[in-house]
Amino acid sequence: MAKKAKQRKSPVHAAITGVHGYLPPDVLTNADLARMVDTSDQWITERTGIKERRILKGEGLGTSHMGAEAVRGLLKKTGTAPEDVELLICATTTPDFVHPATANLICDMVGIHGIGSFDVQAACSGFVYALTVAAQFIRAGAYRKIVVVGADKMSAIVDFTDRATCVIFGDGAGAVLVEPSRKFGIIDTMIRSDGSGMRYLHQPAGGSRMPPTAETVAKRMHSVHQEGASVYKFAVAGMTEVVSGLMKRNHLKNDDVDWFVPHQANKRIIETTADRMDIPMQRVMMTIQKFGNTTAATIPLSLWDYESKLKAGNRLLLAAFGGGFTWGGIYLTWAYDGSHRR
Numbered sequence: 001m002a003k004k005a006k007q008r009k010s011p012v013h014a015a016i017t018g019v020h021g022y023l024p025p026d027v028l029t030n031a032d033l034a035r036m037v038d039t040s041d042q043w044i045t046e047r048t049g050i051k052e053r054r055i056l057k058g059e060g061l062g063t064s065h066m067g068a069e070a071v072r073g074l075l076k077k078t079g080t081a082p083e084d085v086e087l088l089i090c091a092t093t094t095p096d097f098v099h100p101a102t103a104n105l106i107c108d109m110v111g112i113h114g115i116g117s118f119d120v121q122a123a124c125s126g127f128v129y130a131l132t133v134a135a136q137f138i139r140a141g142a143y144r145k146i147v148v149v150g151a152d153k154m155s156a157i158v159d160f161t162d163r164a165t166c167v168i169f170g171d172g173a174g175a176v177l178v179e180p181s182r183k184f185g186i187i188d189t190m191i192r193s194d195g196s197g198m199r200y201l202h203q204p205a206g207g208s209r210m211p212p213t214a215e216t217v218a219k220r221m222h223s224v225h226q227e228g229a230s231v232y233k234f235a236v237a238g239m240t241e242v243v244s245g246l247m248k249r250n251h252l253k254n255d256d257v258d259w260f261v262p263h264q265a266n267k268r269i270i271e272t273t274a275d276r277m278d279i280p281m282q283r284v285m286m287t288i289q290k291f292g293n294t295t296a297a298t299i300p301l302s303l304w305d306y307e308s309k310l311k312a313g314n315r316l317l318l319a320a321f322g323g324g325f326t327w328g329g330i331y332l333t334w335a336y337d338g339s340h341r342r
């Protein structure tokens with residue numbers, strides 16, 4: 001019996017085996033914003049930690065353009081042929097169209113044909129949700145190569161006359177390859193939602209409840225409306241809940257966490273959450289200063305930015321909070337050293 005138990009194989013994990021990102025070249029600095037609305041570099045830096053963000057310019061370019069760039073780079077660096085990808089999931093709140101899904105468009109743009117692809121809409125928690133979905137397909141043995149994209153063109157839904165929201169957001173995309181592994185990968189996930197939070201953070205018009213009219217456009221109802229201070233409190237509470245929940249469930253002490261990978265909404269939210277969890281800032285990924293809040297893209301962009309520092313076996317805690325409300329976290333072990341995939 002003992003011998004049999006020893007030989008038992010460990011369960012299959014869904015491991016991230018590559019990451020890539022794309023940021024559009026146009027930079028919007030705090031100084032640029034101060035020329036557009038009544039704000040200052042000092043206010044934005046002190047209240048959010050953001051110094052600059054990227055904006056996707058160019059006629060006819062939507063979220064799919066950035067997602068496709070990230071996926072092209074991912075396939076190239078991991079040596080993956082488009083025909084080997086078995087499923088593509090795109091987390092976005094700024095799809096190119098209400099339909100078809102942005103995932104369908106990305107597949108077509110990068111030469112992936114005839115597979116399943118769909119969007120996941122969970123606002124800033126979108127990447128955590130999409131990666132959680134991908135992990136189930138891998139664990140079930142349904143697919144062996146899944147691409148998960150987090151991409152948002154927030155500049156398309158931001159009101160650049162509203163200083164309370166326009167300073168926070170930016171555009172970008174990140175993508176990861178997810179494959180089965182018996183050694184490393186996703187160990188635990190936690191996703192949460194509360195639709196009653198809608199009033200604090202939403203885009204009022206453009207959906208089936210309030211289809212677009214000349215009036216909704218004139219009233220700027222097609223952009224993000226946020227009660228920042230309320231969302232701030234819910235975000236700290238939600239991120240702390242999932243991080244502490246995952247740590248408790250997996251018997252992790254703060255020293256066991258090699259990297260905390262939070263959604264980049266506000267430097268102060270990240271610092272407060274890390275402080276509550278007693279995780280020192282040297283082990284917290286921080287990219288908000290240069291990319292702003294790119295919604296579903298912040299976590300894959302952070303993983304991409306820090307990729308060279310990561311080592312196989314590193315324990316990572318991902319956590320996000322966003323519109324919905326939605327929030328969630330993932331505990332995983334990193335699958336490779338530095339910029340090499342395996």
Ligand code: UT7
Pocket residue numbers: 038039040043044047048124163164165167168227228229230231232235264265266269293295321322323
């Ligand atoms: O990622 C999805 C989830 N979203 C979030 O997690 C965002 C969470 N919220 C936040 O990050 C912060 O609430 C904000 C960065 C959005 C705002 O920071 P805050 O410290 O909560 O400011 P506030 O909204 O309480 O406003 C404080 C003051 C107000 O002026 P009064 O009423 O005190 O005179 C605002 O009008 O700051 C004013 N203000 C600004 N001043 C200069 C608001 N935006 C600006 C601005 N520049 N851009």
